[in-house]
Amino acid sequence: MKAFETLKGDLSSAKDAAAKKAAAHKTFTPEELIERFPFFTDMSPEQREVLLLHFEVATADPGQRIIRAGEAADLVYFISSGQVEVSVGGKKIRLGPGDYFGEMALLSDKPRSAHVTALDYSRFATLSRRDFLHFLRRYPSINEKIAALAAEREQMNREIPAPSAA
Numbered sequence: 338m339k340a341f342e343t344l345k346g347d348l349s350s351a352k353d354a355a356a357k358k359a360a361a362h363k364t365f366t367p368e369e370l371i372e373r374f375p376f377f378t379d380m381s382p383e384q385r386e387v388l389l390l391h392f393e394v395a396t397a398d399p400g401q402r403i404i405r406a407g408e409a410a411d412l413v414y415f416i417s418s419g420q421v422e423v424s425v426g427g428k429k430i431r432l433g434p435g436d437y438f439g440e441m442a443l444l445s446d447k448p449r450s451a452h453v454t455a456l457d458y459s460r461f462a463t464l465s466r467r468d469f470l471h472f473l474r475r476y477p478s479i480n481e482k483i484a485a486l487a488a489e490r491e492q493m494n495r496e497i498p499a500p501s502a503a
Contacts, residue, residue, distance in 0.1 A: 365435050367392050367462040370415035373435050376443070376483055384476055391468035397421075397455035404453040410442035412463045419459025425451035443469045444483070 367389055371377045377385065395414070397403050403414065403421065415437045423430040423438055432438060438453055443466055473480055 364418040364460070365416070367415070367417070370417065370435065370437070370462055374415065374437055374440075376440070376479075379482060380476075380479065384479070387475070388464075388472055391472060392462045392464055395461045395463050397459045397461070399455055399457050401455045402452065403455060403459075404439060404449050404451065406450060406452050407448050410439065410445070410447065410449050411466050413437060413439045413443050413469075414453075415462040415464075417460040417462055420456040421459060422454050422456055423451050424454070431456070442466050 365373075368385070371380075371385055371388065377388065380388070392415075395412075397419070406425075416432060416434050418434050420431060420433045421438065423432060438451075439449070441447065441450070443464070473483065
């Protein structure tokens with residue numbers, strides 16, 4: 338009976354590992370990525386379609402630095418496939434398919450606050466600050482929600498402790 342319970346536990350662990358691996362290799366379409374981004378959740382189908390026209394495809398190889406802290410922020414990245422590591426405030430955060438990074442580029446002219454490095458072969462849908470601002474001029478009704486979310490994000494960024502000098 339104990340061997341059966343051990344086998345059952347091993348099978349459950351293998352299923353969990355397989356599910357995690359599958360999630361890391363899932364590929365999201367630009368349409369699915371837009372639905373996951375809080376700034377875009379209340380948009381009409383027409384607005385989403387117009388926004389999708391502004392998306393560009395980008396890729397990165399394992400180990401490639403995608404964003405460097407301190408550089409000008411001009412793109413937001415939506416992860417279609419692959420994984421990246423965000424290094425900010427002495428913390429390392431792993432992001433995968435369906436996640437996004439660099440969103441402050443859409444909202445402010447401030448330099449990047451983090452390094453982002455590809456952990457494996459990655460594919461992104463990107464949106465430039467210029468195209469996003471053009472989109473907002475076309476649909477000014479969503480500005481208020483964007484402004485509120487931007488303020489919330491900036492507050493979160495201010496709360497990340499600065500790395501201590503070593």
